[in-house]
Amino acid sequence: MSLVSTIRRTFVPVHRLGYPFIAGFFVASVLLGFLWEPLFWIGLILTAWCAYFFRDPERVTPLDDDLVISPADGRVSSIAFMTPPEELGLGDRPMLRITVFMNVFNAHVNRSPMRGTIRRIAYRAGKFVNAELDKASHENERNGLVIETRHGEIGVIQIAGLVARRIVCWTHEGATIEAGERFGLIRFGSRLDVFLPEGAEPRVSLGQIAVGGETVLAEFGSAKGPVISRRD
Structure with a gap:
């Protein structure tokens, strides 16, 4: 060696x-x-x-177009049906939203949850309230990507927090992106929201620790039903 x-x-x-x-x-x-x-x-x-x-570890990403992969390291802090921010153009109907909260000890490189084409990138200035609060999804500074996948359009939103003051996104509209591919970074604590269309079933539980580029957040076309979990 x-x-x-x-x-x-x-x-x-x-x-x-x-x-x-x-x-x-x-x-x-x-x-x-x-x-x-x-x-x-x-x-x-x-x-x-x-x-x-600022560490940027290599990750082994499952290659399956039916799987939604975590875009970041962190804790799953919300699994709910919410209306996506209007600048994404995803409509006004509630979609499944899975949130991964990153603290200052998590790796902060962000990765694409699915393979597809980036149809829209929308940045919006905003506040810097605690990223764990539900209102942060609509009030905080954020940068959203809309990715066209085989299951329809999904939204991935980088959201700033109390400490995070700089959102970085180095991809562009029209680009083809692979699941697990790096597309951005948020400096010093924040969160990622993933909005999924009908047909996605969560594969994680609240409080679960996710690994960016590896952990399966949700799955399309599965008859397994929702995840049942327990805490020991």
Whole structure:
């Protein structure tokens, strides 16, 4: 095994968008260390956390067009029928919405939940209330993608939170995207909402920890019925 392969297996890659932040934390640590040595070590710990925050691990995504894959790491905080934000153009009828809440310790790279074509990208400025609150779906700063899939149009919304102040999306309208493919990132805590058309059945439970690019959130065309779970 080569040295490069060993390093890649040992250390999780860091997304390039995190490099300026990591460098800034480190420089600040050095400067503060000249004033008082303990500040250097505190800053070094924060620098390590920043690198951890911007980690971008490889994931193994199930290749099945009937499956809806989690777009982010985090906790499933809501499974409900809600009306999607109007800027997505998905109509005014309630759709199945599954929410994944990311805290500041989760990986924050966002991934497509299904394979398809991006029909619309709609950014909307807004507030920065707690992303766990239900009203954050309509009041907070957000960036929504509408993806045309074999089961119809789905909505994927990046929502800012109390700490998150920067939503990044590097895909574009008309692009073809694969399930599990990276399309964006939200800095420092937030959530992802996935709106699904009729026929989708949840495959997760409230409070479950989801892994972006791997955990199946929902499934189309299944006769299994809703998930039944228990907490031990």
